[in-house]
Structure formats: structure tokens, C-alpha cells
Amino acid sequence: MSAPRPPAGTTAATPAGSPARTKTARAAARAAVSPDWRPCAPLAHLQARAALLRDLREFFADRGVLEVETPILSRAAATDPALASLHTDCLLDAAAAQTLYLHTSPEFPMKRLLAAGSGPIYQVCKVFRGGERGRRHHPEFSLLEWYRPGWSLECLMDEVAALVRCLLRRPNLASTRLTYRDLFLDHLDLDPWATSAAALGAHAHALGLVGVADQLDLDRDGWLDLLLTQCLEPGLGRDATTGRPHLTFLCDYPPSQAALARIRPGPVPVAARFELYLDGMELANGFEELTDADEQRARFAADLAVRARAGQPLVPPDEGLLGALAAGLPACAGVALGLDRLLMLVTAAAHIDAVLAFPVERA
Amino acid sequence: MATYKTNEFKGGLKIMLDGDPYSIVENEFVKPGKGQAFNRVRVKNLKTGRVVERTFKSGDVVEAADVLDTELQYLYYDGELWHFMDPNSFEQLTADAAVVGEAAKWIKEQDLCAVTLFNGQPLSVEAPNFVVLAINETDPGLKGDTSGGGGKPATLETGAVVNVPLFVQIGELIKVDTRSGTYVSRAKEE
Numbered sequence: 218m219s220a221p222r223p224p225a226g227t228t229a230a231t232p233a234g235s236p237a238r239t240k241t242a243r244a245a246a247r248a249a250v251s252p253d254w255r256p257c258a259p260l261a262h263l264q265a266r267a268a269l270l271r272d273l274r275e276f277f278a279d280r281g282v283l284e285v286e287t288p289i290l291s292r293a294a295a296t297d298p299a300l301a302s303l304h305t306d307c308l309l310d311a312a313a314a315q316t317l318y319l320h321t322s323p324e325f326p327m328k329r330l331l332a333a334g335s336g337p338i339y340q341v342c343k344v345f346r347g348g349e350r351g352r353r354h355h356p357e358f359s360l361l362e363w364y365r366p367g368w369s370l371e372c373l374m375d376e377v378a379a380l381v382r383c384l385l386r387r388p389n390l391a392s393t394r395l396t397y398r399d400l401f402l403d404h405l406d407l408d409p410w411a412t413s414a415a416a417l418g419a420h421a422h423a424l425g426l427v428g429v430a431d432q433l434d435l436d437r438d439g440w441l442d443l444l445l446t447q448c449l450e451p452g453l454g455r456d457a458t459t460g461r462p463h464l465t466f467l468c469d470y471p472p473s474q475a476a477l478a479r480i481r482p483g484p485v486p487v488a489a490r491f492e493l494y495l496d497g498m499e500l501a502n503g504f505e506e507l508t509d510a511d512e513q514r515a516r517f518a519a520d521l522a523v524r525a526r527a528g529q530p531l532v533p534p535d536e537g538l539l540g541a542l543a544a545g546l547p548a549c550a551g552v553a554l555g556l557d558r559l560l561m562l563v564t565a566a567a568h569i570d571a572v573l574a575f576p577v578e579r580a
Numbered sequence: 581m582a583t584y585k586t587n588e589f590k591g592g593l594k595i596m597l598d599g600d601p602y603s604i605v606e607n608e609f610v611k612p613g614k615g616q617a618f619n620r621v622r623v624k625n626l627k628t629g630r631v632v633e634r635t636f637k638s639g640d641v642v643e644a645a646d647v648l649d650t651e652l653q654y655l656y657y658d659g660e661l662w663h664f665m666d667p668n669s670f671e672q673l674t675a676d677a678a679v680v681g682e683a684a685k686w687i688k689e690q691d692l693c694a695v696t697l698f699n700g701q702p703l704s705v706e707a708p709n710f711v712v713l714a715i716n717e718t719d720p721g722l723k724g725d726t727s728g729g730g731g732k733p734a735t736l737e738t739g740a741v742v743n744v745p746l747f748v749q750i751g752e753l754i755k756v757d758t759r760s761g762t763y764v765s766r767a768k769e770e
Contacts, residue, residue, distance in 0.1 A: 351609025442615040476614045
């Protein structure tokens with residue numbers, strides 16, 4: 218018959234000098250500790266992250282871009298229906314607990330700094346997006362965002378390429394530009410500006426991307442996203458013939474996917490927006506920024522209408538941003554780059570967890 | 581009705597699609613930075629075994645499949661249906677040829693089989709990986725041949741036919757790997 222076990226927490230009281238009992242106590246202590254206390258990323262990957270941060274700060278210091286910090290918690294949130302803001306209660310006033318939203322990107326306060334005359338600025342910060350978890354997604358991730366007053370999107374793409382070459386330490390990495398429309402025309406023989414949602418859906422069925430009985434309820438942009446992510450993205454950021462990785466800037470998006478980009482008028486209006494791909498992975502998103510307060514207000518309202526129809530939370534739009542735009546945001550180009558994904562490329566990691574000290578399941 | 585949201589998707593989860601139960605083999609979350617999120621999954625039809633790819637909008641809700649993996653004891657075959665019993669509850673369940681499938685060739689009375697239940701009824705039956713069965717019929721073969729070179733067909737007590745070494749005789753017990761349908765060794769009564 219075994220002696221009754223001492224209650225948990227009393228193992229330290231075991232008398233010393235009894236090797237058998239201390240060994241048992243140590244084993245019990247080991248068993249009681251969660252196996253997930255250890256970091257996910259190997260030390261070499263943590264060192265790669267530190268080197269990346271050091272290099273990018275040097276890059277921007279050399280170019281006279283000011284590092285800034287803006288609040289992570291905000292009374293306003295991103296209205297974009299594709300982004301889910303996490304939120305928390307701030308007990309500043311016991312009578313009226315206030316909901317504060319964790320930012321999905323530092324875009325709005327950074328534009329307020331630009332409107333106040335900051336000149337070129339950059340920020341490295343953690344951002345938060347609810348519901349995003351996968352091989353390349355983590356609900357909390359590191360973003361590098363920067364703005365260049367007076368710059369065109371073309372100049373900014375050159376700087377993004379220079380930064381990525383510097384951070385990857387591959388000075389000769391090739392770079393190409395491709396329009397969204399040409400990508401769809403060349404690979405799928407579809408004009409994203411002229412094809413209906415039904416026709417895009419039929420094309421996705423024909424390609425075997427969705428089963429015939431799938432009840433996917435998608436609008437035009439939803440089908441374009443499906444075709445882009447499942448059919449076209451794996452080949453982006455790679456040389457078509459050799460398969461070697463290179464930088465691909467996908468430019469000139471459909472106006473319905475402008476997000477916060479300016480629309481360039483013309484016979485075929487396009488959103489002044491780009492996405493950077495490298496080795497089949499989306500790395501960065503850039504805009505020639507919308508500076509018109511009325512247009513911005515209208516887009517917030519349109520986003521909230523979509524949210525209302527879909528039953529999504531109706532988050533408060535950023536009145537501070539609207540005030541800054543009304544006061545005058547200088548013409549500028551801005552871009553956000555995912556640092557964890559860049560680290561995945563630096564370390565040849567297949568899963569984002571390999572570059573995170575503690576992913577959310579161990580946090 | 582139990583349901584799962586796409587953020588609960590993971591390997592092994594049992595879901596209903598088009599009226600059939602499926603098991604998720606692989607789940608991948610795909611989302612452009614500014615745009616629609618999807619869950620791309622590979623799913624296996626638990627009735628047919630076919631694996632297909634499906635895409636869901638993240639946030640969609642899918643009906644859960646009432647599927648349970650359990651172990652049942654095979655009792656007898658009545659000429660049309662196979663009868664099984666839950667050794668814990670003594671509840672009896674029947675399965676037809678479509679459900680029992682290949683396992684019919686290998687199972688004999690008293691065998692414990694892995695059975696997948698769907699809505700409480702057998703969906704598929706798996707024979708144990710190894711079974712011991714008696715040989716009902718085979719050519720007498722050459723006396724003294726113990727080399728095992730070559731082989732001959734043998735009909736087992738369940739009706740299955742397997743290739744056995746020449747030295748194995750009628751009435752002997754042999755061990756068979758049911759996954760490949762091949763002879764493993766001679767066996768003694770357990």
C-alpha cells in the first residue's frame with residue numbers, strides 16, 4: 218500500500234538527504250510543469266530577428282527617416298470588413314468603462330503625425346488581428362510601416378526593394394513589376410475589371426478550386442481573392458522559367474480593393490496600391506495614400522454598411538484621422554511590411570511559429 | 581445540432597458535407613492582407629474513403645458529423661447482415677455488405693473489430709490487422725518441402741484465398757496481415 222501523496226506545493230518540505238525521495242520530488246515537479254514552457258523559435262532565429270531590427274533601424278537612420286511610436290490601444294478601430302480588431306476595457310473611469318481597440322496597423326495615428334508636419338517616419342510595432350492563425354498568420358505580429366511625404370508609389374517600391382535586399386543581405390535580388398490586370402489576363406484569361414462574380418465563380422469551379430456543391434457566398438472581390446491566393450500567389454515572387462525567387466510588385470489594383478489608397482482616374486481607373494511578393498509569399502502592402510477627407514469618410518461609411526449587412530461589429534471610425542485629412546495630409550506614399558514573414562524567408566522557415574519565441578498557444 | 585466554426589477546424593474533425601460524414605485531413609488558413617480569409621481543407625469522405633479539397637469562407641459554420649470510432653465484437657453473419665455487439669453495453673448492431681466491405685473476408689465470430697459509427701449505426705468496419713484462420717482447402721503439396729520457395733493458393737475458413745508456402749497443409753492455422761492480404765506465418769491456437 219502506498220502512502221498518501223502530499224498535497225501539491227509541499228514537495229519543497231521533503232527532508233533533504235533522502236536521495237530517493239528528492240528524485241521522486243524532482244520527477245513530480247517536472248511532470249507538473251507544462252511541456253510548452255520552452256520557446257518555439259531556435260536561438261539562431263531570435264538572433265536573426267535582432268539582426269533584422271538592427272539593420273532596418275540603420276537603413277532608416279541613414280536615410281533620415283524618423284522612428285516614431287503611436288498608441289497600440291485606440292478608441293477607434295479599422296473599419297475594413299476583412300480585419301477583426303481585438304478590444305479591451307480600460308478602467309480609467311469606474312463609472313464608464315471604455316472599450317479600447319488594439320490596432321491592426323499604426324496607419325491612422327502615423328498619418329496624423331504626417332499631417333502635423335513630421336516629415337518621413339517609420340515604426341516597428343506589434344499589431345493584432347483577430348481570427349488569423351495559420352502557417353503564415355499569427356493574431357499578434359510584427360509590422361514595419363513607413364511613410365514618404367511627396368514620394369510617388371514608384372519611388373517607394375524602389376525603396377522597399379532596397380530595404381528587402383539589405384535585410385535579406387542579397388544585394389542582387391531581381392525585382393519586377395506586374396499589374397493586377399495583366400496577372401489575371403496572362404494566367405487566367407480573365408479581366409478583373411470586366412468579369413462578373415458569377416463568371417469568376419464558374420472559373421474557380423472549372424479550375425477545381427471549389428467543389429460543384431460548394432455554397433461559397435462570395436462577391437466579385439471575394440472570388441478575385443480566392444483566385445489570387447489559391448491559383449496565382451504561389452507563382453508570384455518567382456522567375457517563371459527558372460523558379461528562382463525574386464521580388465514581384467503587383468500594382469494597380471481594382472478600385473473596389475483600394476482600401477486606403479488613392480484612385481488614379483483614367484479610362485480604366487485603378488487603385489494606386491501595390492503588394493510585394495517574394496517566393497510565393499505576400500510580404501508588404503503599399504498605397505499612394507488617400508488624402509481626401511470626404512472620400513475617406515465615405516469609405517468608412519461604406520465599410521460599416523458592409524459590416525452591418527454581414528453582422529460584424531460596428532466599430533467606431535477614426536475621427537482623428539478624418540480631422541488630420543481635413544487639416545491637410547501631405548501627398549505621400551506609405552507601406553507596411555510583415556517582419557515575421559521576412560524572417561521566415563531569412564531563416565527558410567516553413568511555419569511562422571519557427572520565428573516566434575512564443576506563439577499564441579504557448580503565450 | 582452541433583456545429584463547428586472554421587476556426588475550430590483541425591485534422592481529425594468530423595463534419596457533414598452534402599449529407600455525408602467527412603473527416604478533415606488537413607486545414608490551411610489563407611488570407612490576403614487586405615481581403616477575404618479562407619480555410620482550404622482536404623477532407624476524406626468516411627463512406628467512400630475519397631479525399632477531396634474544399635474551400636470555406638473563414639467564419640462559416642459547418643454541421644458536425646455524429647461519428648464515433650469504437651470497438652465491436654463480431655457475432656455472426658445471417659446470410660445478409662453481419663451482426664456485432666458492443667462488449668460494454670451488450671447492444672447489438674447490424675451492418676450490410678457495403679459497410680463491412682473487405683473486412684468480411686477476414687473476420688470470424690468473436691473477433692473485435694474497429695467500427696466507425698455514424699448517427700449510432702455502423703459506417704465502416706475494419707478487420708484486425710492480423711488474424712489467425714484455419715486452412716479449409718489447399719493442394720497437398722510436396723512432403724519435406726520446407727524451403728518456402730514458390731507458393732500455392734489456400735482457401736481459409738472465412739472463404740478468403742491467400743497465397744501460402746508449399747509446406748502449409750489443410751487444417752493448419754495461419755496468421756494473415758489483413759491490410760495486404762498476405763500470409764505471415766503458421767500459427768498455434770491461441
